[in-house]
Amino acid sequence: MNLNLRGAWSILTNELFRFFRTVFGSILSPVLTTSLYIVVFGAAIGSRMDPSQFGGASYGAFIVPGLIMLTLLSESTSNASFGIYMPRFTGAIYELLSAPVGVAETLIGFVGAAAMKSLIIASIILITARLFVDYSIAHPLYAAGYVVLVAAAFSLFGFILGIWADGFEKLSIIPMLILTPLTFLGGTFYSVKMLAEPWRTIAQFNPVFYLINGLRWCFTGHSDVPIGLSLACTLGFVALCIAVIAYIFRTGWRLRG
Amino acid sequence: MSETILDIRGLSKTYKGGLTALDGVDLQIRKGEIFALLGPNGAGKTTLIGAVCGLLRPSGGTIEAFGLDTQRQWRKVRQRIGLVPQELSFDMFAQVEHSVNYSRGMFGCAPDPKRIEQVLRSLSLWDKRDAKIRELSGGMKRRVMIAKALSHDPELLFLDEPTAGVDVELRRDMWRQIGALRDAGTTIILTTHYIEEAQEMADRVGVINKGKILLVDDKDAIMAKLGRSEARITLTEPLPEIPSALDKWHLTLEDENRTLVYAGAEGEGKRAAAELVKAVVAAGIGFEGIVTKESSLEDIFVDLVEGREGLAA
Ligand SMILES: Nc1ncnc2c1ncn2[C@@H]1O[C@H](COP(=O)(O)OP(=O)(O)O)[C@@H](O)[C@H]1O
Ligand SMILES: [Mg+2]
Numbered sequence: 406m407n408l409n410l411r412g413a414w415s416i417l418t419n420e421l422f423r424f425f426r427t428v429f430g431s432i433l434s435p436v437l438t439t440s441l442y443i444v445v446f447g448a449a450i451g452s453r454m455d456p457s458q459f460g461g462a463s464y465g466a467f468i469v470p471g472l473i474m475l476t477l478l479s480e481s482t483s484n485a486s487f488g489i490y491m492p493r494f495t496g497a498i499y500e501l502l503s504a505p506v507g508v509a510e511t512l513i514g515f516v517g518a519a520a521m522k523s524l525i526i527a528s529i530i531l532i533t534a535r536l537f538v539d540y541s542i543a544h545p546l547y548a549a550g551y552v553v554l555v556a557a558a559f560s561l562f563g564f565i566l567g568i569w570a571d572g573f574e575k576l577s578i579i580p581m582l583i584l585t586p587l588t589f590l591g592g593t594f595y596s597v598k599m600l601a602e603p604w605r606t607i608a609q610f611n612p613v614f615y616l617i618n619g620l621r622w623c624f625t626g627h628s629d630v631p632i633g634l635s636l637a638c639t640l641g642f643v644a645l646c647i648a649v650i651a652y653i654f655r656t657g658w659r660l661r662g
Numbered sequence: 663m664s665e666t667i668l669d670i671r672g673l674s675k676t677y678k679g680g681l682t683a684l685d686g687v688d689l690q691i692r693k694g695e696i697f698a699l700l701g702p703n704g705a706g707k708t709t710l711i712g713a714v715c716g717l718l719r720p721s722g723g724t725i726e727a728f729g730l731d732t733q734r735q736w737r738k739v740r741q742r743i744g745l746v747p748q749e750l751s752f753d754m755f756a757q758v759e760h761s762v763n764y765s766r767g768m769f770g771c772a773p774d775p776k777r778i779e780q781v782l783r784s785l786s787l788w789d790k791r792d793a794k795i796r797e798l799s800g801g802m803k804r805r806v807m808i809a810k811a812l813s814h815d816p817e818l819l820f821l822d823e824p825t826a827g828v829d830v831e832l833r834r835d836m837w838r839q840i841g842a843l844r845d846a847g848t849t850i851i852l853t854t855h856y857i858e859e860a861q862e863m864a865d866r867v868g869v870i871n872k873g874k875i876l877l878v879d880d881k882d883a884i885m886a887k888l889g890r891s892e893a894r895i896t897l898t899e900p901l902p903e904i905p906s907a908l909d910k911w912h913l914t915l916e917d918e919n920r921t922l923v924y925a926g927a928e929g930e931g932k933r934a935a936a937e938l939v940k941a942v943v944a945a946g947i948g949f950e951g952i953v954t955k956e957s958s959l960e961d962i963f964v965d966l967v968e969g970r971e972g973l974a975a
Contacts, residue, residue, distance in 0.1 A: 409737065409770040411770045412767065414767065415767025423755075426755065496749050497753055502717050503745045504769050504770075505737040
């Protein structure tokens, strides 16, 4: 198989171009929202919290990785789902379907662009957070690799969502009903050690809990779960998404009638 | 006989709901021609194009383009085909030139600003290259669709109803441009439900109805079969009998000899009716009104289908 790398590159740059065309909406709003969380919870309320509950870190430093994860999850999902849903909605998808572009090129283009967008936003948030709280990154290389992996995983997930959806409301319903609650309940703002039973056990069934703790380990060196488990969880999710997407392309589901 | 560029055999497509939109279509397109696929709405024209271009999965049959199987060697095939769909569909907020460059890249071609400039100029889009697509008029938007389809220099170009909803002047303009493309060596397959358009543009015509190709022939041969017009001439005074000077039109008299009716004949179109009127004037017959009627595509299909059944019987 010889890949149409020019095609993949073309899709990728076009998607990024679209992103920067609406730079205010697509960057400013998530950065602003997350900064507000950091200011209100991290800097204002956090100063009254006991650091021993957060592995010795300040509460502000504790929530930064959680908020980065929240951003990555929601931005990756929505960028990727809109990226592929829009051409389906306008009919412009005909061009992709008639072009010498297969699964690999489509994924590099759409999923790659969505992941890059959410990583750009996450980086801006990380830099902005520094203005309000004093955090440090214990394992910077792991952190970088891990956020890239998570961004890719949820961009794949968003891509599937964008192919499945047959209306705009469906695009927002999954993030709203599933992702956001799981992220908030997965320990963005607290350590599960602070929870009483049975909630502490229930929390362990939340997959996002492992993601947040994986990144928290990269930042603070402390985590509620072993990093290996977090990594396995993320890789498993990536593999599942890729399998679903390969199936979609093989059967033409929702793409080729 | 010239080389076959597209070879469709036994192509069928049944949609999920159970509707059979293509029913065993066989069709061969010659290199360098303009082929018009003529058929009423719902005949299966768009479905046929979709099957060739990879927009949908055929239920049966084979399609070869440039001697390559479109299913197995799809990358190589698609690289050489361009498609202008029926509906205007693109990212309306993109700029014209950006959008055309994007298409070229998606088809795996290296950027070529000179070539894109040529394409945009040939479609009178160069002045609008920085405009957002949504700011353009409908006719200009359609040209952007064509520019996108031409951006990778396809050898085979599909135009699905290129002039539907386009006013008469723009339609003529579009025809000229399609002619220019053919002159440059591109093989063109267009669909239409206007007989006039097939007549104006095509080298050969295929008539499709209800998912079946009814006949394929050179344009002139088809037009001879299809171009039937009927004329009714209302006379100022009843005519006792038809003068022998008008014999060749096989006229009949109706309404108590107050109306001369020319029913048309195979191979005789509007021109025959015009000749008839001249002859009526020359014969000194007074008349106060003429109504002519072109046989509609629907009439023609009824004729064709009946003709077929007649042959089979
Ligand atoms: N995606 C689809 N699902 C189900 N039926 C379809 C679909 N697309 C077209 N059809 C049906 O198939 C038939 C042929 O349609 P089409 O190929 O669009 O015809 P044309 O282009 O000649 O007007 C029509 O009856 C149409 O309703
Ligand atoms: Mg159609």
